[in-house]
Amino acid sequence: MIRKLKYLTVITFLFLMVSCEEEQKPTETKKFKNELNNFNQKMNKVGETMNVMDEMQSEIDKVDKDLSDGNISESDAVKIKDNITNQYSGKLAKSANTNPARKLPQWARDLGLTEPVGLKVDRDISQTTSENNPEEGYNSVLLFYKPNYDIAMRQAAIIAKKAGIPMTKDYSMAKKMEEEVGEEILKGVAYMNFELGSTDLPKYTIAITVDEKGVLVISANDAQSMSDQLNR
Secondary structure: HHHHHHHHHHHHEEEEEEEHHHHHHHHHHHHHHHHHHHHHHHHHHHHHHHHHHHHHHHHHHHHHHHHHHHOOOHHHHHHHHHHHHHHHHHHHHHHHHHEOOOOOOHHHOOOOOOOOOOEOOOOOOEEEEEOOOOOOOEEEEEEEOOOOHHHHHHHHHHHHHHHHEEEHHHHHHHHHHHHHHOOOOOOOOOOOOOOOOOOOOOOOOEEEEEOOOOOOEEEEEEEEHHHHHHHH
């Protein structure tokens, strides 16, 4: 009887071991499939980017051939190449953007940031990361808005004021000089809660900028977490 109980105990133990292994297998398989799927998606993005680059190079090669054959002048070739580069730069940015962003995430809103009125976000090049994603490990957002100089300048000032982000020293000095001389010295504007090159950074670095073409950019980044993540 005791021997039978021993056998029964061993059989039960082995059954439980097999059951546990069977329960773990689907989880491990699912994890592997997810990782494989993520890898394949990234490789597809790389493939798309390479295809776009090949297309762009092919167009540039055609221009070079037309130039060497005497069909176009050198100045025309430069202009055409610039147009090709501008045309494909958007495609390249879109194909390389693995974390597209459409709006400010809630954590960025909690920092006091708001979105501009009257401007459309450029989804092809705007991107974000999240601390909730193990592959990223930190919060960041970079929003580009399609150019409109006057609106961008007004909205940048409004957004910066609401968030309490000061104008940078260079731009502040330029604006004062503009008032004195009565003409524009430096196009665009930059508001930042940190100084470029400084090692004393706030937890979240925030920048609100407008370039000379009127592209408004809002960026916020968990600087400390990003540094920790990159130094691992």
